[in-house]
Amino acid sequence: FVFFSCKPEKEPRVLNLPKTDLSQADLIPKPALLNASYSAFPLDQFTAIQTAPDSLGFEEVGIFLSEKIKDRTQLQISVNTEFPEQESVIYIQQSDSLSKINNESYALKINKDSIILSAASASAAFRGVQTLRQLMPMKASDSIINYPVWPIASGTINDTPFFEYRGAMLDVARHFFTVEDVKKYIDLLAYYKYNVLHLHLTDDQGWRIEIKSWPKLTEIGGATEVGTEPGGFYTQDDYKAIVAYAAKNHMTIVPEVDMPGHTNAASVAYPILNGNGKTPEIYRGTHVGFSTFDTRKDTVYQFIDDVVREISAITPGPYFHIGGDESHVTQKDDYIYFVNKVEQIVQKYDKKMIGWDEVATADIDTSSVVQFWQSKENAELAVTKNLKVIMSPAKKAYLDMKYDLKSEYGLNWAGYVPVDTAYVWKPEAYENIPRENILGIEAPLWSETISTISELEYLAFPRAIGYAELNWSLPEQRDWENYKVRLGNQAPFLESMDVNYYPSPLIDWK
Ligand code: TNX
Numbered sequence: 001f002v003f004f005s006c007k008p009e010k011e012p013r014v015l016n017l018p019k020t021d022l023s024q025a026d027l028i029p030k031p032a033l034l035n036a037s038y039s040a041f042p043l044d045q046f047t048a049i050q051t052a053p054d055s056l057g058f059e060e061v062g063i064f065l066s067e068k069i070k071d072r073t074q075l076q077i078s079v080n081t082e083f084p085e086q087e088s089v090i091y092i093q094q095s096d097s098l099s100k101i102n103n104e105s106y107a108l109k110i111n112k113d114s115i116i117l118s119a120a121s122a123s124a125a126f127r128g129v130q131t132l133r134q135l136m137p138m139k140a141s142d143s144i145i146n147y148p149v150w151p152i153a154s155g156t157i158n159d160t161p162f163f164e165y166r167g168a169m170l171d172v173a174r175h176f177f178t179v180e181d182v183k184k185y186i187d188l189l190a191y192y193k194y195n196v197l198h199l200h201l202t203d204d205q206g207w208r209i210e211i212k213s214w215p216k217l218t219e220i221g222g223a224t225e226v227g228t229e230p231g232g233f234y235t236q237d238d239y240k241a242i243v244a245y246a247a248k249n250h251m252t253i254v255p256e257v258d259m260p261g262h263t264n265a266a267s268v269a270y271p272i273l274n275g276n277g278k279t280p281e282i283y284r285g286t287h288v289g290f291s292t293f294d295t296r297k298d299t300v301y302q303f304i305d306d307v308v309r310e311i312s313a314i315t316p317g318p319y320f321h322i323g324g325d326e327s328h329v330t331q332k333d334d335y336i337y338f339v340n341k342v343e344q345i346v347q348k349y350d351k352k353m354i355g356w357d358e359v360a361t362a363d364i365d366t367s368s369v370v371q372f373w374q375s376k377e378n379a380e381l382a383v384t385k386n387l388k389v390i391m392s393p394a395k396k397a398y399l400d401m402k403y404d405l406k407s408e409y410g411l412n413w414a415g416y417v418p419v420d421t422a423y424v425w426k427p428e429a430y431e432n433i434p435r436e437n438i439l440g441i442e443a444p445l446w447s448e449t450i451s452t453i454s455e456l457e458y459l460a461f462p463r464a465i466g467y468a469e470l471n472w473s474l475p476e477q478r479d480w481e482n483y484k485v486r487l488g489n490q491a492p493f494l495e496s497m498d499v500n501y502y503p504s505p506l507i508d509w510k
Pocket of ligand 1: 325326373398411447448
């Protein structure tokens, strides 16, 4: 046989692909409906991608798929070439009937010579593309023909998310993580159908986002972090690059400026903000709850107005997170006064406010969202006030908790969170919070004990993969025994991405 150097001659192909079983695929999250048809689509040099011409954003999704196919297989798959001569085509098309179900619903029909991905929206198509990526073998099938083929198991999939908000949080304040680190985290989260990345941008130990009208925030607050490391910060252009990268991955960035507590770094830069009567000093430790803004000073609200305005202007997503946790040295009435005022500022810049569960004690609007992390009472208060809740209970969903006694990184104030504990719980039926109030799970990764991307990966993976399934898949589709096999089979992918995951002994890693 011949090796083709340029475009191969078209020839009728009689491919004898192996029998497949789509129902045995290691998909995470598990799709809502799946039917196997026991043949295969030959992904190879004769494959092309065609996307609906008039549908916004679909071509970009096709290009994304082509890039990912190239990364894994070296194949150059064309997208929307004018006269496709290819014999096996992946069509990506818009479907009005799916958009009536959910904005992220998609359907896949995988046949012997075509794949049809129908999707409610470009975001839905993007989710379907992740499913396809997970169905692509890591290695070509070598024995079947004289050029490489990556057979994709045939059948149909109909899929739709259970929760609309599928989030992860990264604390870049205790330790700074570069734009490249954040992009890698986005790559991994997007593969498992996350759609939100919340960035905890400020805390006692550092301020990580350039605010042009208050430059000392990053000049001073950007130069410190926990321990002796040098800190760092995002220029507004860096932040825009993160937002754009997230958007390409159909993920929303939620910026957080934590206040009135957790504000020591801001007060070191501008002591006028400080409300605890002390001259603030740089803080490189890991205690919480000792700092506060002065909640009765107009300058403080002028400052917050500038910060919210500048960040909102470069944040296309609907949310602005104001923190609000552990303000232990703020008087209760001052705290309530503060949250009420800051909510108005957030709304003035057309954002919806999110706050940690303590904000439920203020008189907040039903458009605001409460993030349950510790207090069941606050979460229940949020429900009685008809607020939406993001589920981040520390005992189940904190990525910075140690796996067990022997974990190298992490904390244990909420207990140990081994891989099964992280997966075996029902976010839709936790602490009496009704399903209707729940937006979804967000898994926070606080960075007191980690300062590199590989340490980040060690805590986030594999647990973050489990939250992806709890967020996306139907409750009746979730099952630990079945999940742990699929999780073990993620190892080749994680290794191909150079992810320093924690090889939990509960899992049989492939
Ligand atoms: C509590 S969770 C905090 C953070 C810490 C974290 C460590 C929350 C709203 N506040 O300030 O980093 O515990 O696990």
